[in-house]
Amino acid sequence: MCTIVPISKTVGANRIVPTIAIPHPLGNPALPADEEKALRRKLVEKALNALATEVDGQTVFE
């Protein structure tokens, strides 16, 4: 899970989930706490989904 997807691609990550921002990849301080947590949950669900998906090469899960 990373914000700068081209970096993850360069170093060879196979399952990549783009995140919010460098200082808070899984958060957004501009949002109220409960919305921020819901956002984090959605991103982590995407990551788990990626782990459970067959891929044959580097794949970005938008």
Place this chain on the structure above:
Amino acid sequence: MSKFRVVHYLNQFFGQIGGEEKADIAPLKKDGPVGPGAALNGAFKGEAEVVGTVICGDSYFAENMDTALTQILEMIKQYNPDLVVAGPAFNAGRYGTACGAVAEAVIKNLGIPAVTGMYPENPGADMYKQSVYIVKTADSAIGMRDAVPKMAALGLKLLKKEEIGTPEVEGYIARGIRKNYFAADRGAKRAVDMLVAKIKGESYTTELPMPAFDRVPPNPAVKDLTKATIALVTSGGIVPKGNPDRIESSSASKYGKYSIAGITDLTKETHETAHGGYDPVYANQDADRVLPVDVLREMEAEGKIGKLHDFFYTTVGNGTAVASAAKFGQAIAADLKAAGVDAVILTST
């Protein structure tokens, strides 16, 4: 002007004592050049001469480094040299390590220049390239004819205190030293020129070589998340408050392994970030923003995943050497595998 005096360091084989069976001989000295020392002597073209040769068995050196170095330095000193040349060692590991160590000790303790030569993959190269000029050679004595003149030339430059050029020009192994210089064209123009050449398919030389990144085949998908143990790993530097193991904010030399057993949420009282490469405010307020423990705990409680692994692994990805990161990754992966973890969520900043 009198000739510069040079001492040549050789192992038992090039010193014409014997082969592997003589690798345990203690240091000895012989006046004048021995073996390849003759070629070295010639390569100085009269400006310097090999006045003495110090020979030591590779195994003796490897097993008695401190005493061997002391004895070797003593013998070298007796010739009152201006320069020491060691090897070339080509790809011989013990010999390369000895040459590097001797050259480094000469520079440090005798205050005179030293030069050696080895194949870039020789273990001695990585160990000593920063403190000693190591001429790049072939991996066997076939490269003697090529190596000796380069070592002599570099030696003479050091003796005459001339400016030493780039690794490419002088033929030594890059030491990783950055030297500022004024380029004729400004950086923007050089970058665009390079890009145009690249687009045209013409050759260009990068000013900064990129590390080589490997590729691994993707692992098969997790079959059943509800039964899987998921672990968290991060390069975002999340650590227990106070950074107990002092993971560095840049160029991390280590990673940490910390328990989150029983922890359902990271707070500003319990965790912080050690990472010096991004604004730490948000991670310090709530480390879940980098290491999403809170939502994974909820999903564990709901049965969406089998288990959140009791430990998370962390390091600081800021300016951390690729080689270090690879080492950490291998160690962490071994640990995770041994613990029966099925999949990892790796977060980075």
